[in-house]
Amino acid sequence: MNFNEGKMELQQLLSRVSLPELPKLLDWMKNSDELDDLLVDNNRVILQSIADDLRARLPLDAMLPSEATVHHKMQQRVRPTVHVDSFLYSDEQVDALCSEGTMSRTYCLSCGSFKTAPLDFISHSFSVPELQFLFQNVLPDLSGRTLVDVGSRLGAVLYGGYVYSSASQLLGLELNEEFVRLQNEMLHKYSMTDRVQVLHADVCTQDALLHSADVLVMNNVFEYFMEPSEQVRAWKFIMQTFRRRGSLLVTVPSLQDSLNTLQVPLQHGWVEELPVDYNIYLGTDADPEALRQIHLYRVM
Ligand SMILES: C[S@@+](CC[C@H](N)C(=O)[O-])C[C@H]1O[C@@H](n2cnc3c(N)ncnc32)[C@H](O)[C@@H]1O
Structure with missing residues (x-):
């Protein structure tokens, strides 16, 4: 089924939903991530499996000691910046690593205090x-x-x-x-x-x-x-x-x-x-x- 055929079927289906229930259903379609499962195909699974293998072979920042220029350029940035490789780590994985304390989205402005500021994240790969x-x-x-x-x-x-x-x-x-x-x-x-x-x-x-x-x-x-x-x-x-x-x-x-x-x-x-x-x-x-x-x- 192509885009236009899908759109027509969906409109027909939605026209059968009782009017008082329709806003709830439309809200669910717009805001819930339950429908995201439909987007997961075998290709994504293969790419995620390669990412799993690469993560196991690389340090957390996915950079190599031999990359002297990159390390230097990142240190020169005005705001503190860390490399989080988007091919290896999805936002969900970054959240999980942050909550277990392995990664951080913020840095401390005065050591030991709760005064923190967000770190800049950059990725050297496509997600x-x-x-x-x-x-x-x-x-x-x-x-x-x-x-x-x-x-x-x-x-x-x-x-x-x-x-x-x-x-x-x-x-x-x-x-x-x-x-x-x-x-x-x-x-x-x-x-x-x-x-x-x-x-x-x-x-x-x-x-x-x-x-x-x-x-x-x-x-x-x-x-x-x-x-x-x-x-x-x-x-x-x-x-x-x-x-x-x-x-x-x-x-x-x-x-x-x-x-x-x-x-x-x-x-x-x-x-x-x-x-x-x-x-x-x-x-x-x-x-x-x-x-x-x-x-x-x-x-x-
Ligand atoms: C930002 S990464 C791009 C990653 C990848 N193309 C992607 O989209 O996921 C840039 C890479 O280009 C390499 N690179 C930089 N200058 C290059 C050059 N002149 N010739 C070949 N590779 C180069 C770097 O070593 C680095 O690994």
Whole structure:
């Protein structure tokens, strides 16, 4: 049944509910999370199982000692910030960890007192609802196409693309060798190597790959991982190399936001932004603000 057929059936069903009972039922539909169970499919179960495996192999903040630049950049932020990886931890899991005292959403303003302020949370991965949104609502049918995830880290986009899309090839590029090993371990364990591959490489060395890619995904790749001068060089390389007409580019945040911060002009005539419908309900664990950060562009 498609959207319009479902809508008609629902309207017919609701028209049979007695009028005094109808507001209660509509309130339940809008506000209860009981209907969220309908959204859980086998794909989500597979992704959650990969997340369970990764959590067991990583520290709580899912960062590696080898990530010196990221540690340094996070310490430099004006407000205290912690990394909570959204692919590994849903809001519900964060709440559970906070109530057992393993994690905290606040920090103490004067040690030992109850005067606290909220911590800023950032994630270096897409959450499962964001992946579902990306592959089912942002990108078109990817049959026969190649998708490249620039900075694939834990591999969330690759696993998400495997279960939620028909892309013929999903390629991850990752600078950090330990993350490449971790992704390969998961890809073998979950038998995804027929369509997924990870390369240990800097995107700036991958001209041929960028020439042939149909879709490029860039989820806040450079900001925390490279110094501004290196970020400028990397963005210029992407604008000069990823140029095949009709290819798609997904960015978080928008290109304007990323480039303005670095004072790099967006190359005129390179891409056009395509509309994305953000009015989709993906369960209480989906953060509408995070979905709105996902932007889609087409190379002109
Ligand atoms: C924010 S994470 C993105 C994670 C993943 N794409 C996702 O959406 O779940 C960025 C990753 O990009 C990697 N990275 C940064 N600069 C890179 C470069 N020039 N080439 C390849 N990977 C890079 C970092 O090591 C980091 O793991």
